[in-house]
Structure formats: structure tokens, C-alpha cells
Amino acid sequence: MNNEHLTLQVERLLEVGRAHDAQRLLTPHLQENPTDFDALVLASRAFHALGDHTQARALLDTALSQSPHDVEARLHLFHLQEDGQEYAAAEETILALLRDLPENGHLYALYSGLMFDTLHLEKARQLVNEAQRLNPSSSYARVLDISLSLIEGRGQSSTAALAELVCENPDSAPVLYIAVDILLKRHRDRQALELAQMLVRLNPAHKETLELYVNLRVRTHPLMWPLGPMKRWGWAASVVLWGIMMFSLQIARRFLSPAAAGVVALFFITYIAYSWLAPPLIRRWVLWRGTS
Amino acid sequence: MNSLLTPSLQAGSTHRGFSMRALVWVSFLGGPFSALMFGGLNASKWRKLQTDWPLFALFALISALATVGLGLQTALDVRMTRLVLRGLGPCIAGLLWLRYIRSFKAQEYSNLPEESPWRAGILCVVLGGLVLFLFGLLGHLFR
Numbered sequence: 001m002n003n004e005h006l007t008l009q010v011e012r013l014l015e016v017g018r019a020h021d022a023q024r025l026l027t028p029h030l031q032e033n034p035t036d037f038d039a040l041v042l043a044s045r046a047f048h049a050l051g052d053h054t055q056a057r058a059l060l061d062t063a064l065s066q067s068p069h070d071v072e073a074r075l076h077l078f079h080l081q082e083d084g085q086e087y088a089a090a091e092e093t094i095l096a097l098l099r100d101l102p103e104n105g106h107l108y109a110l111y112s113g114l115m116f117d118t119l120h121l122e123k124a125r126q127l128v129n130e131a132q133r134l135n136p137s138s139s140y141a142r143v144l145d146i147s148l149s150l151i152e153g154r155g156q157s158s159t160a161a162l163a164e165l166v167c168e169n170p171d172s173a174p175v176l177y178i179a180v181d182i183l184l185k186r187h188r189d190r191q192a193l194e195l196a197q198m199l200v201r202l203n204p205a206h207k208e209t210l211e212l213y214v215n216l217r218v219r220t221h222p223l224m225w226p227l228g229p230m231k232r233w234g235w236a237a238s239v240v241l242w243g244i245m246m247f248s249l250q251i252a253r254r255f256l257s258p259a260a261a262g263v264v265a266l267f268f269i270t271y272i273a274y275s276w277l278a279p280p281l282i283r284r285w286v287l288w289r290g291t292s
Numbered sequence: 293m294n295s296l297l298t299p300s301l302q303a304g305s306t307h308r309g310f311s312m313r314a315l316v317w318v319s320f321l322g323g324p325f326s327a328l329m330f331g332g333l334n335a336s337k338w339r340k341l342q343t344d345w346p347l348f349a350l351f352a353l354i355s356a357l358a359t360v361g362l363g364l365q366t367a368l369d370v371r372m373t374r375l376v377l378r379g380l381g382p383c384i385a386g387l388l389w390l391r392y393i394r395s396f397k398a399q400e401y402s403n404l405p406e407e408s409p410w411r412a413g414i415l416c417v418v419l420g421g422l423v424l425f426l427f428g429l430l431g432h433l434f435r
Binding site for chain 2: 085087088091092095098099115116117118119120121123126127130147150151152153185200206234236239
């Protein structure tokens, strides 16, 4: 691209998630210079951000036909293939990049992410260790390390590492999203809500962030307290509840009276009805409070 | 290091397993053989069946012996037999969860597309129920 200023402007727009504006800036430039390599890659990134995978791929293919060894373009191809769930092709791309740049820790982290996504956990662990050896400060490698530690059952060390990572990157939305996700999976709803609040402040117009925030407000509402076991253990709590209900009914029927069994049944039915009705009603209340 | 840079994926070979919730429902409704069939499907999706088949064979043998054994018992009433067999399914589901806890957790983080468990689940409940019935019948005939 001839105009350096335009390149910088488009890159900045893409970084802050304003892909529509980036595309609007690039369109007239590409009409005048349809073979501009940098503009083609940036336009492909803009279409990718807007969810138009086909157009993004077509533009990137045109760019790669001009310069098939460009690292940035191949990295973008990897992301496109990964998002398009062409996992085998994405692996081929990242392996080719690693052959060209064998000391690049970020590439190992990206490969580890791909292995993590496709449930090759042992290989993901080995790759993330290598990524951290080559580039100890890589946020992405650390996020993967934390996620893998959680799966491996090393919760204590992962929580400490997560706190450190969030402290170092308080304005990084991707890190915060991953942190919220990890906290949710560890059932730390209050801490997840605090991070979601930070995310809303960083990006107040983002619908998914607002949705996440509302969901967390519902989960942490005091009226959700009786449903704590259901939130915490999900299906397992339902199974145990069913078992307790059956057992209590049998005990009440045999050793007390049919009336006592009726009271026990009524208690459980009320609880089950509450577990169905309360979350949507609390959600409505939270939304009403938020908009009024 | 070279092994790290060896390709692990083949086109169309990457699948997400079914959820634990689906496994619990299938095991509860279909019994131990349904749990093993559904758990076996998951293991094959996670490429673990080739190494773990002896575990499945062992669970299948235990389930078969338990079903035939309960059929042979005359002291137990039908209701109790049903209860024990119904309890055996979730027990096997629990053991499979302990074996594959990492894979279950990892797929919660994964972006792999989720396959609907309905078709496989219903098939496993029907087939597992049929196997359970046949083993129960075998025990009953030899009573």
C-alpha cells in the first residue's frame, strides 16, 4: 500500500473492532490499486472480522498468489482456516511457518491452541511448554498454559497465574474474556462478574459482552442462592436430587404417613418449579433494572 | 522436538464427543450396555477406543454377569432387579467420566462443532436395552 497513513489507520481500526470503517477506507483504495498486497491482506482481515469468510479467503488467495511466503499473510491464512474449522489445513500452514521460523514462540503457542481446540491435549501441553521456553512473556501461551492446567487438575497454580496475567493485562479484552471463561468454569461467579464489568467498560456497545454481563448478574443474584447446587454441579445435582427425592418419599411413606409423603413431594415439586421459573424471572428483573 | 512438528490431524478426523449430561441420560434410560455403547462412541471420537477397549470389554463382562446373575436370583423381586440394573448404568457413566475427565473438560473449552446426541442416544438406549433384556432372559431361562 502506498499510503502508510492509510495502512496504520486501517490496522488501528481493525484492532479496536471497527471492521466496517476499515472496509470503507479500503474499498476506494483497492478499486484504484487492485493488486496492492498490503491492502488485500488488510481487506481480508476486515472481511474476516465481519464474518464474511468467503470474501476474506478470496482476497487472501489473491494476495498469496503474489507473495506466497509472506509471514503475515500465512498467519492470517492460519486464522481463517482455524475459524473455518479446516483444522488439517490449518495445521499444514502452521507447520510450514514453524519450519521457516523454528525459534518463534508465538507460532508454537498458535499450534498449541490448534491442538487444544482439537482435543490433542498431550501435544498441546508439549507445544505450550516450548512456546513459553522460547517466549516466556507471551500472553497467549500463558492463557493456554492456565487452561491446560485447569484441565490437568492443577487449579491452585492456574488461579494464581490467572490473577497475575489479568493484573499485567487489565486492558486486554481477549485476556479478560478468557479469564471470565476460566472463572466461570471454576464456578467463581462473583470474580467473573467483576471482570465482565471491566469488559463492559472497555467495550460498552458489544452485544455479547452485555449478554455475558446480564447472565452473570442473574447467576450471582441472591434469589439464585437456593439453586446453588444446580449451578455448581449441573446434571450431577439433578441426579442426586432425584435420588434424594425418591429416597425421602419411600422413607416418609413407610415410616411416617401418606400425608407426610405428600408434604415431601410438594416440597420437591416446588423446588423443581422454582429452578425452572426463577432464572428467567430474575433475568427480566435485571434487564428491567438495567434499562429503567 | 521433531515429534512435535509431525502432523496430528487429518481432514474430517476431528470430532467433539457427546456431553456428560447426554451420557447420564442414556445410561439412566438404557442401563449399563447403553452407557457402554454411548461411552464407546465418545471414546472413538476422542481416538481413545483403540487403547481403552479392554476397559470397555471388562465393563461389558461385569454388566453381563450382573444381568445374568440377577436373572438367576429368585429371592429378588422384579422391582429390585430393575432398580439395580438401572443403577448400574449411571455407575458405569460415572466410571467413564472419571476415566475421561480431561477430555470432557477440554471439550467445554473447545470450538469444535457440537453434534446432536439425540440420534446416537436413542439408538444406544434401544440397542443397550435389547442387550440387557436378552441377558436378563438368559439368566431367567437358567433359573
